[in-house]
Amino acid sequence: GDSxxxxxxxxxxxxEAFLTINCTYTATxxxxxxxxxxxxxxGLQLLLKATKADDKGSNKGFxxxxxxxxxxxxxxxxxxxxxxxxxxxxxxxxxxxxKLIFGQGTTLQVKP
Amino acid sequence: xxxxxxxxSWVICxxxxxxxxxxxxxxxxATTMFWYRQFPKQSLMLMATSNxxxxxxxxxxxxxxxxxxxxxxxxxxxxxxxxxxxxxxSFYICSARDSLRTGTLNTEAFFGQGTRLTVV
Numbered sequence: 001g002d003s004x005x006x007x008x009x010x011x012x013x014x015x016e017a018f019l020t021i022n023c024t025y026t027a028t029x030x031x032x033x034x035x036x037x038x039x040x041x042x043g044l045q046l047l048l049k050a051t052k053a054d055d056k057g058s059n060k061g062f063x064x065x066x067x068x069x070x071x072x073x074x075x076x077x078x079x080x081x082x083x084x085x086x087x088x089x090x091x092x093x094x095x096x097x098x099k100l101i102f103g104q105g106t107t108l109q110v111k112p
Numbered sequence: 113x114x115x116x117x118x119x120x121s122w123v124i125c126x127x128x129x130x131x132x133x134x135x136x137x138x139x140x141x142a143t144t145m146f147w148y149r150q151f152p153k154q155s156l157m158l159m160a161t162s163n164x165x166x167x168x169x170x171x172x173x174x175x176x177x178x179x180x181x182x183x184x185x186x187x188x189x190x191x192x193x194x195x196x197x198x199x200x201x202s203f204y205i206c207s208a209r210d211s212l213r214t215g216t217l218n219t220e221a222f223f224g225q226g227t228r229l230t231v232v
Contacts (some may be wrong), residue, residue, distance in 0.1 A: 036223075042225055042226070043116075043118070043223040043224050043225040043226045044156075044205065044207075044223040045223070046220050046221075046222075049220070093221075097161070098144055098146065098161075098209045098221060099146065099158060099161065100146070100156075100158070100207070100221060101158070102156045102157075103155060104154060104155040105153075105154070105155050107153075
């Protein structure tokens with residue numbers, strides 16, 4: 001079945017460091033890919049998405065490119081801030097059912 | 113963006129009792145809502161798809177009689193954990209998509225803030 005694998009955390013960085021969180025997926029067909037962020041005590045918020053190969057999603061300085069050849073959707077940010085500390089989930093949605101399949105989540109801790 | 117409200121945010125109940133969690137789409141209609149469960153430091157696992165006016169579709173391994181889902185209107189779905197036990201303690205999250213935009217490929221799903229259930 002469809003699945004999403006994320007790099008294990010926690011990831012601890014200093015402020016202004018470069019961030020990469022790896023995400024790879026397995027899916028039949030052509031899924032859409034998402035990154036969601038969960039701040040402490042809150043629900044999930046959509047960070048960015050890409051619906052087809054080579055699309056780049058971007059928001060709040062975060063970027064991810066849909067790579068069909070490597071089945072990846074790695075999240076990057078050039079300069080992280082303390083306020084970026086959260087749990088990040090990679091997810092896919094295959095077809096138009098609305099169901100999301102999530103990776104295990106990666107905790108990011110940014111220290112001043 | 114659209115707002116999905118979940119209530120309560122947290123609840124503590126005694127073992128053997130039932131707990132109802134509400135999920136409301138505040139400014140859009142949702143014919144389909146989704147219920148997820150999140151264990152500590154783990155990912156979200158889809159429990160069921162809630163369909164307005166019809167029976168919910170449960171994922172494999174989820175007990176239908178234990179987790180009752182009702183989707184009585186276009187803006188409200190409820191999850192009732194029946195005869196709760198400590199192992200049901202978890203973080204439950206709902207999501208919904210705007211029905212008017214479901215024709216759009218993979219429209220964004222909006223999430224509620226989650227409900228922390230603790231069974232003692």
